[in-house]
Amino acid sequence: MKKTFIILSVTLLLGLITGACDFFDMELTEDPDAVVLADANPDYALNAMQVDFKNFLNNDDPANWNGVNKFGMEVVRMMNPWGGTYENAYNPTNFDDTWTLAYEGLLMDAHTFLPIYEESEWWIHAGITKILEAYTLVTLVDFFGDVPWTESFDAANFNPVVDDDQSVYDVAIAKLDEAILDLDKDALATPTSDMFYDGDPDAWKTLANTLKLKIYLNLRLIDEAGAASVINSLIADDDLISTSAQDWCFSYSRNTDNPDSRHPYFTYNYLNGGNDYMANYYMWTLYEEKPVVDPRIRYYFYRQVLEASEDFQALPCVGTDRPAHYPVEIPYCTLEDGYWGRDHLDDDGIPPDTRSRTLWGVYPAGGEFDSDIGLPGGAASGMQGAGVEVIMLDSYVKFMLAEAALTMGTTGDPRQYLLDAVESHINYVLAFGEEMAVQEFIPTQQDIDDYLAEVATLYDAATSEDERLEVIVKEYYISLFGNGVESYNLVKRTAMPSNLQPALLADPGNFPRTFNYPANCVNLNASIEQKPHTVQVFWDTNPAGIIQ
Numbered sequence: 001m002k003k004t005f006i007i008l009s010v011t012l013l014l015g016l017i018t019g020a021c022d023f024f025d026m027e028l029t030e031d032p033d034a035v036v037l038a039d040a041n042p043d044y045a046l047n048a049m050q051v052d053f054k055n056f057l058n059n060d061d062p063a064n065w066n067g068v069n070k071f072g073m074e075v076v077r078m079m080n081p082w083g084g085t086y087e088n089a090y091n092p093t094n095f096d097d098t099w100t101l102a103y104e105g106l107l108m109d110a111h112t113f114l115p116i117y118e119e120s121e122w123w124i125h126a127g128i129t130k131i132l133e134a135y136t137l138v139t140l141v142d143f144f145g146d147v148p149w150t151e152s153f154d155a156a157n158f159n160p161v162v163d164d165d166q167s168v169y170d171v172a173i174a175k176l177d178e179a180i181l182d183l184d185k186d187a188l189a190t191p192t193s194d195m196f197y198d199g200d201p202d203a204w205k206t207l208a209n210t211l212k213l214k215i216y217l218n219l220r221l222i223d224e225a226g227a228a229s230v231i232n233s234l235i236a237d238d239d240l241i242s243t244s245a246q247d248w249c250f251s252y253s254r255n256t257d258n259p260d261s262r263h264p265y266f267t268y269n270y271l272n273g274g275n276d277y278m279a280n281y282y283m284w285t286l287y288e289e290k291p292v293v294d295p296r297i298r299y300y301f302y303r304q305v306l307e308a309s310e311d312f313q314a315l316p317c318v319g320t321d322r323p324a325h326y327p328v329e330i331p332y333c334t335l336e337d338g339y340w341g342r343d344h345l346d347d348d349g350i351p352p353d354t355r356s357r358t359l360w361g362v363y364p365a366g367g368e369f370d371s372d373i374g375l376p377g378g379a380a381s382g383m384q385g386a387g388v389e390v391i392m393l394d395s396y397v398k399f400m401l402a403e404a405a406l407t408m409g410t411t412g413d414p415r416q417y418l419l420d421a422v423e424s425h426i427n428y429v430l431a432f433g434e435e436m437a438v439q440e441f442i443p444t445q446q447d448i449d450d451y452l453a454e455v456a457t458l459y460d461a462a463t464s465e466d467e468r469l470e471v472i473v474k475e476y477y478i479s480l481f482g483n484g485v486e487s488y489n490l491v492k493r494t495a496m497p498s499n500l501q502p503a504l505l506a507d508p509g510n511f512p513r514t515f516n517y518p519a520n521c522v523n524l525n526a527s528i529e530q531k532p533h534t535v536q537v538f539w540d541t542n543p544a545g546i547i548q
Helices: 010-015 042-057 068-075 092-119 123-144 165-183 201-219 224-237 264-270 280-287 394-408 414-432 445-461 465-479 484-494
Strands: 248-251 388-392
Touching: 042 068, 042 092, 042 123, 042 388, 068 092, 068 123, 068 484, 092 123, 123 165, 123 201, 123 484, 165 201, 201 224, 201 388, 201 394, 201 484, 224 394, 280 465, 394 414, 394 465, 414 445, 414 465, 445 465, 465 484
Parallel strands: none
Antiparallel strands: 248 388
16 A cells, blocks of 8 residues: 655654664763653654654665665665675665664664553554564664664663574564554554554554565575464465555655655656666666566666667776676676666766666656657656655565465465466556556557566476576566565575676675674674674575675
């Protein structure tokens, strides 16, 4: 379910909330001008937590666009990360805002207001808060490994230790179970500012069950039997996201007033020329890897030019030798017909190509539909930023069920789940971009059927479980455009797609199995030491070095 992006000023909200203080650097004096907890509005607090959650995924600060989605998309070749090597591409300071939004914002506010919600019998508020907590904690673990939890909110402790990452997963699972119970209770209040499901407890309960599916799919690598049992129970209970009406999304708008409510992908790339580079590999996956073009390509990408330049000043890789370590079938430098991106970890200087780079399209950024016009994008392009943050879709659930059925033998036919997932996502993208689509270029039903037939052919031609899993993973990967959390976990969990484009340098260092701790974490907390990004999260049992 989508809801228009209308929020109160974050400054106002935080002025009403006492929980948004830095637990790494707390002041022990009281601010006489601060609003005391007794005067804070718990309903506004839920709104503030949802704003922090959205920014944790994708910070909408146009001067400092970051967030877990961006980091995940970069390393899995949806976007190009700068730096030449993984070590250079990510500085601990890159993660400061993400850490702050999680700990100083959402988790601190949850710690502050949950007792109030429970005492007041505001059970919907409590259930929503616990679901946001659970997702945030799981994501922190997936991206950073061991993270603080048990000592995080002790005002007398300036140096909370990290908890074992598996124990934090256990906390998140317990939070989801508690949320499900809370949402079944008779609540004395309904949220007035729920940005996702309009305060519908049944929708939130369905989401909680769906997040358990996501979690236990990761856990299959360390406890296949236990994960299969839980997933079969979830399937039997029949309360997972199964239709687009239940999707967990955050909708942006065209609003440019304070706050600017446009999608950050749009503002970062359409207002002053393209800033991001799309990954050549990802565009090739949709355009050239199969004998049929993906029906979503004109919705995903907007080409500002319709052919690649032959001028090395505009495209520095033109005329250079293809790296010897690149497999022959993998793209290098550029694609046909103006799909202008960069190869993985290409950190060449910034040429005058901001009006040539392929931009985010109508989905998910609210940009322009690609109808072969080949003109630069601008502030008035397409949906003008009325895009969507896709967090959990019914198609994602079908892909997860396909993976579980294939690898663990859980209930259902993996082939049918796969085909249903692909069709559902295609329909979702086409419906989302319907406002801007030009009739001549809208995929026909025959185009969609041809694509589904090609996926079925690839699956049927596979001769092993790994080959069949490869088909499922590649299609899920394609459908995850815009979602760096699930795509990052997918690649770590399966070590697929197996043909990911190598880095431009033959030795880029190690793929981040988790990221470095943020600078504001290690610099302000004497209990935490920096770790290398080779450290693997507890459930990631795949061999070191298997992902390049």
